[in-house]
Amino acid sequence: MSRRSSGFVGVWAEVQRQQQRQSEAQARQLRAQERQARAYQRHAIQSHREYRHAEARRQTEELEARVQSLQGLLATGCRAPVFRSTALLRSETVEPFQPGPLAVPVPMPNPNQYQAQGGWTTARRAQAQAEARARFERDWHAAQEAEAQRQQRLATAQREYDRWADVQRTEVRRHNAGVAEVTAGVRRGDAEAVVEYFSAALYASTAWPEGFPRQLSAAYDSAARQLVLDWELPGYDIVPEVKSVRYMPTLDQDKETPRPAGQRRALYRDVLAQCLLLVLRDLFAADEYQALDSVALNGFVDDHDPATGRRAHIFLTTVMARRSMFTDLRLEQVDAASCLVDGLRGQLSSRPDQRAAVRPSRRPQDVGDHVVTHGGEEEPDLYEMDPIAFESLVAELFRAMGMQAVTTQRSNDGGVDVDALDPTPIRGGKIVVQVKRYRNTVPPTAVRDLYGTVQDVGANKGVLVTTSGFGPGSHTFANGKPLELISGAELVDLLRRYGLRGRLGTGDGTAAAPVTPSNTAPRTDSYNVLGMSWSGNVALDVCALVCNGNRVLSDEHFVFFNNPQTPDGSVSALTATPPDKAAIRASFEALPENADRLVLVAAVDPEVNPDADLSGFTDARIRLLDPSMAELGRLEVSDGRPHETALVLGSFRRRANGDWDFVLGGKGYTDGLVQLVQEYGIEVA
Known part of the structure; x- marks a missing residue:
């Protein structure tokens, strides 16, 4: 039987054995941690690679889908509904009268609920009964008066609705009478009516993909019963230059495979032929009044002439198609280029990618002086319009929307450019409109001034219309107030929706770059300060991430203590001034074009509070400040929770019109800032 030694050497040996065991345990723990770290790194790398592979596949699929859409343009267009004049007619049915709470009668008091209370003697009972009757009569008279007022307000609302409905029906009847006049003119062969009708047919077509131009010039030869038309074609860049995208893991970058030049050129040539055949199909199919015996159609691109370098209409294809010949074609099954050149005896440029032109046989101006043009650069540039003309255009837009609107006098207008009245019952009323023909973001002070005007004149709503956009300070101030902000992109969309014209610089609804000494550097002179404060003594790091999606x-677009600003300086950390505990400076106009989110996050500082969590992060808010540190508004954010050490406060998100809105966050993380930023694609060593 063995026994443990109790001598000096034995004790020393036991200590050595325990130290050895402890050392081995520590070594095993270290190896386990290293295995976990390697596994995590492999997982992170694998996740990153999987994401990049998936993103490359997505881009390739988008390219393939675009090519398939171009190849099937004519077949898809032939399945689109045929235009008929009845599509131009509007229904006289108007929104029914909705009185809301005014429809509910005021309830009359129930005499059974007014019983005498108390009274042990005859005199006291009589007094109690008299008091009950008095209460009933008082409440009954009050209810009768309230009911009379309700009926009066209901009658007023009904009269306002009837007036509004009459205006709407009158407008609809006027519009429908105009449609009837046009169709009668088409039957008579009136040149102006024919061009207007067939222009409407082309613009009503749902066959054209996004990004295709829609500019035309047309004239009608009544004697020959021929429509002569110039139609704008898409440029060479409509065909993707890239064929596929593949992720290269060893280089951690995407590799683009170019589309063969011959393949790209052939597809572009085919697209041009499909466009002309589709225009002919839409015109002959819409001819329910048999006004067309033939169509002379010329397709052009609006580009720089290789010979002169000046911008011009370069004709790449032309055809004269007779109805008798065209209607026998099976367009779904033809080869577009062969059909156009061989079947219809048209011309198609052999090198449209080099803008090699063809000679049109007949142009609209050859017919006479009655040439009608739609689309293109003839739309007025809102930036260059006379200020009075711009205000008149806005007033005309409000009238087209069913309101009464007039421009104000230039003096003593009280800051109002257009006075409008919405006759819609309940939600309608007086509207004051201010117009700002700006290129840069409208400052929040303009929105504040408009609100003051609304209050001064007792208007129901204020509308600020601009050719530029609004920053988050403006939207924060307008939130919950009777204010509506219409940016330049929204204005262009409304103008087109109601049959009016206007563009922002480039003609495509986007603003041209502001004229500055150098457009290479982003503007950072217009910025906001985001000041953050909270209750509790927990030390926090407040950071910002400039993102596309999530x-x-x-890595350089993650602003934190080791990276105080983005490469372009659009977002940077600031030293906070009381009452704020942290601050971020953000120039929303200068953010990269592909950035659609500015995410604000907070995390416990592990060096100052290694054992703290966010349970002490309460009453948190973000103050939105202008460059002078004047407060524009406050944004409430979520409180922290126990065991969490990092939190997404919220994100500013770019709207489709270029403005920015704030979206509340609230997602928490238990493993601190590292776990949070990894979810946004940052690799942490």
Whole structure:
């Protein structure tokens, strides 16, 4: 039987054995941690690679889908509904009268609920009964008066609705009478009516993909019963230059495979032929009044002439198609280029990619002086319009929307450019409109001034219309107030929706770059300060991520204590001034074009509070400040929770019109800032 030694050497040996065991345990723990770290790194790398592979596949699928859409343009267009004049007619049915709470009668008091209370003697009972009757009569008279007022307000609302409905029906009847006049003119062969009708047919077509131009010039030869038309074609860049995208893991970058030049050129040539055949199909199919015996159609691109370098209409294809010949074609089954050149005896440029032109046989101006043009650069540039003309255009837009609107006098207008009246019952009323023909973001002070005007004149609503956009300070101030902000992109959309014209610089609804000494550097002179404060003594790091979706643009677009600003300086950390505990400076106009989110996050500082969590992060808010540190508004954010050490406060998100809105966050993380930023695509070593 063995026994443990109790001598000096034995004790020393036991200590050595325990130290050895402890050392081995520590070594095993270290190896386990290293295995976990390697596994995590492999998982992170694998996740990153899987994401990049998936993103490359997505881009390739988008390219293939675009090519398939171009190849099937004519077949898809032939399945689109045929235009008929009845599509131009509007229904006289108007929104029914909705009185809301005014429809509910005021309830009359129930005498059974007014019984005498108390009274042990005859005199006291009589007094109690008299008091009950008095209460009943008082409440009954009050209810009768309230009911009379309700009926009066209901009658007023009904009269306002009837007037509004009459205006709407009158407008609809006027519009429908105009449609009837046009169709009668088409039957008579009136040149102006024919061009207007067939222009409407082309613009009503749902066959054209996004990004295709819709500019035309047309004239009608009544004697020959021929429509002569110039139609704008898409440029060479409509065919993707890239064929596929493949992710290269060893280089951690995407590799683009170019589309063969011959294949790209052939597809573009085919697209041009499909466009002309589709225009002919839409015109002959819409001819329910048999006004067309033939169509002379010329397709052009609006580009720089290789010979002169000046911008011009370069004709790449032309055809004269007779109805008798065209209606026998099976367009779904033809080869577009062969059909156009061989079947219809048209011309198609052999090198449209090099803008090699063809000679049109007949142009609209050859017919006479009655040439009608739609689309293109003849739309007025809102930036260059006379200010009075711009205000008149806005007033005309409000009238087209069913309101009464007039421009104000230039003096003593009280800051109002257009006075409008919405006759819609209940939600309608007086509207004051201010117009700002700006290129840069409208400052929040303009929105504040408009609100003051609304209050001063007792208007129901204020509308600020601009050719530029609004920052988050403006939207924060307008939230919950009777204010509506219409940006330049929204204005262009409304103008087109109601049959009016206007563009922002480039003609495509986007603003041209502001004229500055250098457009290479982003503007950072217009910025906001985001000041953050909270209750509790927990030390926090407040950071910002410039993202596209849920992915940070790059590691350099993560602003924190080791990276105080983005490469372009659009977002940077600031030293906070009381009452704020942290601050971020953000120039929303200068953010990269592919950035659609600015995410604000907070995390416990592990060096100052290694054992703290966010349970002490309460009463948190973000103050939105202008460059002078004047407060524009406050944004409430979620409180922290126990065991969490990092939190997404919220994100500013770019709207489709270029403005920015704030979306509340609230997602928490238990493993601190590292776990949070990894979710946004940042690799942490």
